[in-house]
Amino acid sequence: MPRPDGRVADQLRPVVLERKVNPYAEGSCLIRMGGTLVHCTASVESGAPGWKRGTGEGWVTAEYAMLPRATTERTDRERRGAGGRTLEIQRLIGRSLRAAMRTLKFGDWTIKVDCDVLTADGGTRTASITGGCVALSDACAWLAARAGIANPFGELVAAVSVGVVEGEPRLDLAYLEDRDAGVDANVVMVHPDRYVEVQGTGEHATFARAELDRLLGLADGGIRQLFEIQRRALAG
Numbered sequence: 001m002p003r004p005d006g007r008v009a010d011q012l013r014p015v016v017l018e019r020k021v022n023p024y025a026e027g028s029c030l031i032r033m034g035g036t037l038v039h040c041t042a043s044v045e046s047g048a049p050g051w052k053r054g055t056g057e058g059w060v061t062a063e064y065a066m067l068p069r070a071t072t073e074r075t076d077r078e079r080r081g082a083g084g085r086t087l088e089i090q091r092l093i094g095r096s097l098r099a100a101m102r103t104l105k106f107g108d109w110t111i112k113v114d115c116d117v118l119t120a121d122g123g124t125r126t127a128s129i130t131g132g133c134v135a136l137s138d139a140c141a142w143l144a145a146r147a148g149i150a151n152p153f154g155e156l157v158a159a160v161s162v163g164v165v166e167g168e169p170r171l172d173l174a175y176l177e178d179r180d181a182g183v184d185a186n187v188v189m190v191h192p193d194r195y196v197e198v199q200g201t202g203e204h205a206t207f208a209r210a211e212l213d214r215l216l217g218l219a220d221g222g223i224r225q226l227f228e229i230q231r232r233a234l235a236g
Helices: 084-099 124-147 175-180 209-235
Strands: 015-019 027-033 036-046 059-066 109-119 157-165 168-171 183-190 194-202
Touching: 015 124, 015 209, 027 124, 036 124, 059 084, 059 124, 084 109, 084 124, 084 157, 084 183, 084 194, 109 124, 124 157, 124 183, 124 209, 157 175, 157 209, 168 209, 183 209, 194 209
Parallel strands: 059 109
Antiparallel strands: 015 027, 027 036, 036 109, 157 168, 157 183, 183 194
């Protein structure tokens, strides 16, 4: 069956990364993947969490939120604190971005990466990781210059969704595909070929090892393309 947007099974949606969109943040990136648009900012703050003090290490963490009208119907702001889904997503983003670091031994500093979804059409958490990595890289360069230390950033990290829709393994699911997928997964990798996380779920069906291998192959190919897009954005 054809995909809703006409792509072939192993094709990413159009991806655009725009750096330094926030004039106040030490690092920022606006990422568009198809209809999903996420604003990522990386803020460098003096001081590390209490449990890090005295270790010589700083910390990298993330927060995630969706604007009320990021989706087809308005959702309320989480004024009383992040809900369970939001907490799970921002923990995933934080783990993924820490995997990009060469070291956390950059002194008494915290880098907070905020990922705010402006419009959502599937893959918001994976787009947040991919765009957040670019913002983090710039923030680390700023910190290195400010603190007179070696740049603590290590390797690019990127993520993409995959799934089985109508019996067909597909890369980078848009919302309608994600909604109807029998199996879906989010895959996070650090350059060049190491997995950070694989989250796979049989939503409406079970899946065999061969299907999982096929999905991982699709994700590998998509993430390699994302690494190249990140590299070009940072070079620019």
